Amino acid sequence: MKLILKRPSSELKEEALKYRQEHFEHGEMTINGSELFDKTESYEEWLASITRNANPFTVSPEWVLTDTFFAVDTESNKIIGIIDLRHTLNDFLINFGNSGYSVRPSERKKGYATEMLKQLLVVAKDAGLEQLHLSVEHDNLPSIKTITKNGGIYERSFEYEGKQADIYKIIL
16 A cells, blocks of 8 residues: 555645545535535635645634645555644534544545554654544444554543544544
8 A cells, every 4th residue: 555645736636626526426525634625616725725724824713723635545646535633622623633534435445544544643743742632423433443543542422413422542
């Protein structure tokens, strides 16, 4: 598996749009970890927003410093997934954690999410974070496996929109 995390760029626009469309075609209107890529019509507008939010001087006052990455297959340049790193947690994010991630439907069950999170942990540690908190719906067994394979330990449960969810902690 040759997977690297790459910051979104203009050069990745066409591949990114294909990635988003695959989620939509599978009835997935929410793309976790995408920093609203699923809700923003214009790729350029989304790229500008995530670029601002990755800079401590331009991050939106309603948000937190966030790095967003595409997980790209180095051989095909195909976007396999998306993952973000939220450097801090505000009141809204306390139950959503420091990271969200998604893998395109056609590439699931191949270990990509585990590798994406593994690589993101290095980014987080290099950024000076000491731990990450990750939330997952209680019945999302593939994501729970991804988190626990990367050292995640169950911390607590909460309810969101009538569903049970759990927070896991990873010490860096």
